[in-house]
Amino acid sequence: MDFDLSSEQSMLKDSVHRLMTQRYTQEARQRFMAEPEGWSRDNWRQFAELGLLGLGFDEDLGGFGGTMVDTMIVLESFGRGLVIEPYLGSVVLGGGILRHAEFGARADMIAAGADGSRLFALAHEEEGARYVLSHVSTKVRRTAGGFVLEGRKINVIAGDSADTLFVTARTGGGIRDQGGISIFAVSKDQAGVTVEPYRAIDGSRYAAVTLAGVTLPESALVGTIDEGFAVLDRAVSDALAAVCGEAVGLMEVMLHTVVEYLKTRNQFGGPLARFQALQHRAAEMYVATEQARSMAIYAAMMAGEPDDRERRRALSFAKVQIGKSLHFVGQQAVQLSGGIGVTDEYIVGQQFKRSTAIERQFGDVDHHLSLIDAIDRHS
Amino acid sequence: MDLSYTPAELSFREEVRAFIRQNLPDEIRAKAGLSAYYEAADLRAWQRILNDKGWAASHWPVEYGGPGWSAVQRYIFMEEILQAPAPEPLSFNINMVGPVVYTFGSQEQKAHFLPKIRSLDYWFCQGFSEPGAGSDLASLRTSAIRDGDDYVINGQKIWTSTAHDANWMFCLVRTNTTGKKQEGISFVLIDMATPGITVRPIITIDGEHHTNEVFFDNVRVPIANRVGEENKGWDYAKFLLGNERTGIARVGLSKGRLTRAKRLAELSQTQEGKLSDDPFFRRRCIEIEVELKALEITALRIIDRQRKRNDGQPDPASSILKLRGAETQQATSELVAEVAGPLGLAYTHGGKAPWRDFAADDLTAVLGAVPNYFLARAASIYGGASEIQKNIISKAILGL
Numbered sequence: 001m002d003f004d005l006s007s008e009q010s011m012l013k014d015s016v017h018r019l020m021t022q023r024y025t026q027e028a029r030q031r032f033m034a035e036p037e038g039w040s041r042d043n044w045r046q047f048a049e050l051g052l053l054g055l056g057f058d059e060d061l062g063g064f065g066g067t068m069v070d071t072m073i074v075l076e077s078f079g080r081g082l083v084i085e086p087y088l089g090s091v092v093l094g095g096g097i098l099r100h101a102e103f104g105a106r107a108d109m110i111a112a113g114a115d116g117s118r119l120f121a122l123a124h125e126e127e128g129a130r131y132v133l134s135h136v137s138t139k140v141r142r143t144a145g146g147f148v149l150e151g152r153k154i155n156v157i158a159g160d161s162a163d164t165l166f167v168t169a170r171t172g173g174g175i176r177d178q179g180g181i182s183i184f185a186v187s188k189d190q191a192g193v194t195v196e197p198y199r200a201i202d203g204s205r206y207a208a209v210t211l212a213g214v215t216l217p218e219s220a221l222v223g224t225i226d227e228g229f230a231v232l233d234r235a236v237s238d239a240l241a242a243v244c245g246e247a248v249g250l251m252e253v254m255l256h257t258v259v260e261y262l263k264t265r266n267q268f269g270g271p272l273a274r275f276q277a278l279q280h281r282a283a284e285m286y287v288a289t290e291q292a293r294s295m296a297i298y299a300a301m302m303a304g305e306p307d308d309r310e311r312r313r314a315l316s317f318a319k320v321q322i323g324k325s326l327h328f329v330g331q332q333a334v335q336l337s338g339g340i341g342v343t344d345e346y347i348v349g350q351q352f353k354r355s356t357a358i359e360r361q362f363g364d365v366d367h368h369l370s371l372i373d374a375i376d377r378h379s
Numbered sequence: 380m381d382l383s384y385t386p387a388e389l390s391f392r393e394e395v396r397a398f399i400r401q402n403l404p405d406e407i408r409a410k411a412g413l414s415a416y417y418e419a420a421d422l423r424a425w426q427r428i429l430n431d432k433g434w435a436a437s438h439w440p441v442e443y444g445g446p447g448w449s450a451v452q453r454y455i456f457m458e459e460i461l462q463a464p465a466p467e468p469l470s471f472n473i474n475m476v477g478p479v480v481y482t483f484g485s486q487e488q489k490a491h492f493l494p495k496i497r498s499l500d501y502w503f504c505q506g507f508s509e510p511g512a513g514s515d516l517a518s519l520r521t522s523a524i525r526d527g528d529d530y531v532i533n534g535q536k537i538w539t540s541t542a543h544d545a546n547w548m549f550c551l552v553r554t555n556t557t558g559k560k561q562e563g564i565s566f567v568l569i570d571m572a573t574p575g576i577t578v579r580p581i582i583t584i585d586g587e588h589h590t591n592e593v594f595f596d597n598v599r600v601p602i603a604n605r606v607g608e609e610n611k612g613w614d615y616a617k618f619l620l621g622n623e624r625t626g627i628a629r630v631g632l633s634k635g636r637l638t639r640a641k642r643l644a645e646l647s648q649t650q651e652g653k654l655s656d657d658p659f660f661r662r663r664c665i666e667i668e669v670e671l672k673a674l675e676i677t678a679l680r681i682i683d684r685q686r687k688r689n690d691g692q693p694d695p696a697s698s699i700l701k702l703r704g705a706e707t708q709q710a711t712s713e714l715v716a717e718v719a720g721p722l723g724l725a726y727t728h729g730g731k732a733p734w735r736d737f738a739a740d741d742l743t744a745v746l747g748a749v750p751n752y753f754l755a756r757a758a759s760i761y762g763g764a765s766e767i768q769k770n771i772i773s774k775a776i777l778g779l
Contacts (some may be wrong), residue, residue: 069380
């Protein structure tokens with residue numbers, strides 16, 4: 001048992017932290033969001049230079065190696081900086097498909113992702129899915145030379161920026177069956193693909209992707225036909241663990257901001273920090289943050305667990321704790337900031353929006369409680 | 380970073396588990412299954428068994444009779460004890476007075492007291508709180524006036540748990556009334572058989588006798604029984620309260636209670652079927668289990684950090700463990716009490732229901748659950764109330 005970072009991990013942490021403090025001021029962030037894609041390509045190049053875009057991919061596949069703990073370290077810093085670039089969507093989630101599926105173009109794609117020349121997106125969610133991961137209604141028609149896709153995907157992170165969309169579609173089974181899901185690599189300029197970007201509640205960029213008679217060759221199939229769920233599940237596991245790390249960074253910075261505010265805001269002839277009711281609230285925020293940190297570590301450790309049941313149960317445990325902690329810390333950060341906490345420009349408001357989004361990403365507390373219950377009932 | 384136990388740690392856990400299974404007397408084991416309290420004789424018997432094995436004082440240095448375990452081994456040992464469940468080695472002796480004696484005591488004190496503290500031949504109780512000194516402990520007033528080779532002690536202690544079973548007390552007394560209140564306190568060891576000591580029971584909310592008031596009327600205690608320097612007792616008390624705090628989350632105890640709640644819920648029928656199948660009940664169990672998992676990892680993180688810092692200073696982050704540990708102890712005791720349902724309404728005492736004896740394998744095993752729930756409310760009050768823990772976090776960690 002050892003909770004220390006290796007020297008390489010400490011260096012990674014320092015370099016990402018430096019990047020954040022140098023580039024990611026609140027004013028700069030507003031500028032990044034105002035860019036055409038809603039984030040900064042220049043930052044993306046910086047990520048590439050630091051080796052962040054190839055992190056988590058095996059070296060023999062063109063990546064830079066690294067474990068989920070490395071990814072957690074990056075995301076924790078990104079959470080603190082409230083990074084708007086689609087790292088989670090493109091590198092962890094889209095990249096997760098590359099990590100877990102075997103197919104011809106994989107190594108080339110990983111290399112192009114690592115040097116920043118290519119972005120990926122997972123086009124999976126659909127309107128009626130809620131949090132059910134196996135919900136896929138997008139239709140596939142087989143043709144002599146390949147496939148034709150028909151359907152609509154929503155909440156595709158950086159869908160308009162991605163060069164390659166990994167689209168889940170149904171090649172067999174019922175609408176929520178785990179069997180019969182297949183994954184296809186679709187270029188966004190392919191005929192029949194319409195990408196409609198929109199802004200998410202946290203300011204990041206999502207897209208709706210409509211697939212109207214998209215004709216694909218056999219080679220567009222990613223991994224094994226009908227068996228895409230296992231790949232999807234592993235990619236989402238990675239992303240869930242990563243977002244737990246981001247959540248911890250976010251909670252840390254919300255707590256820090258609030259504590260500084262309490263120390264400097266004067267009311268009734270002195271700083272707010274002298275009121276015990278407020279001290280205790282901040283202490284509770286700290287406890288919630290530390291409990292979340294423990295579970296983010298747990299998630300990073302368990303994301304690669306080969307036993308599906310063990311892995312899913314552990315990740316659901318983590319997301320329940322993260323969701324509860326985020327909910328509390330986010331709401332209290334707004335409350336303790338007073339009126340300014342509910343303005344659109346204050347950083348705590350921005351952080352609260354991101355934390356509210358994370359609560360929902362990859363399933364909320366209720367969803368994961370149900371998943372754990374289902375696992376326990378069937379064992 | 381690696382969260383898993385090493386193979387050596389895993390086999391250590393098996394060794395502890397097997398030892399408990401083979402050596403915990405059946406009648407003691409049975410009490411744990413019935414929400415019944417351990418008798419003093421049970422605690423004495425079990426601690427003697429552990430002491431013979433060399434395991435009674437898990438974190439003491441080897442030279443004073445400790446087993447020489449790592450922090451992780453100590454944690455594993457404690458978890459196995461709590462989950463078995465088996466009685467813990469008496470905390471007053473092992474976690475509190477023992478480390479003060481071997482850290483600050485004289486050679487004579489170490490030689491005389493430590494073996495008896497380990498074996499429980501000397502059963503210590505804690506004379507800290509007074510009617511006017513609870514969370515504000517330093518305002519204590521029980522006085523010790525020098526007279527020849529003795530201190531003459533007058534005053535009153537309260538919440539003195541197990542004083543009726545103990546034959547010794549470690550006690551904070553005021554040896555100086557001028558200057559800062561923290562700087563006039565001394566730490567003395569008192570033989571409970573000394574004339575002038577009166578122990579009066581306080582019946583706690585569960586209807587049982589766990590704790591007491593203790594009165595001192597011209598009690599003569601040899602100055603040789605003072606540990607460390609005169610007027611430095613506050614430092615020793617702070618050391619004592621900060622020592623080995625990582626076990627205070629008592630995750631194993633709560634885990635054991637949760638398991639028990641689930642097992643009893645299997646025996647309990649609702650309108651729809653087994654209580655254990657009820658979705659609301661199941662959800663509550665899972666929520667507690669998640670909290671316990673997080674708490675367990677937090678405890679291990681704090682142990683790891685302390686081991687690496689190795690400066691013996693208490694880590695203020697251990698306040699998380701006391702705070703959340705108390706909450707989960709309360710949540711689990713509440714859960715068992717709710718499983719009891721209307722059976723929990725019967726007042727029970729000494730392992731008997733009004734209409735028949737308890738049995739571990741049927742639902743009457745829940746009969747002691749509500750008194751347990753009552754007593755568990757104390758978990759967030761003793762050892763530094765939850766509000767005090769929040770003060771510590773806000774001052775020592777957040778700088779508020």
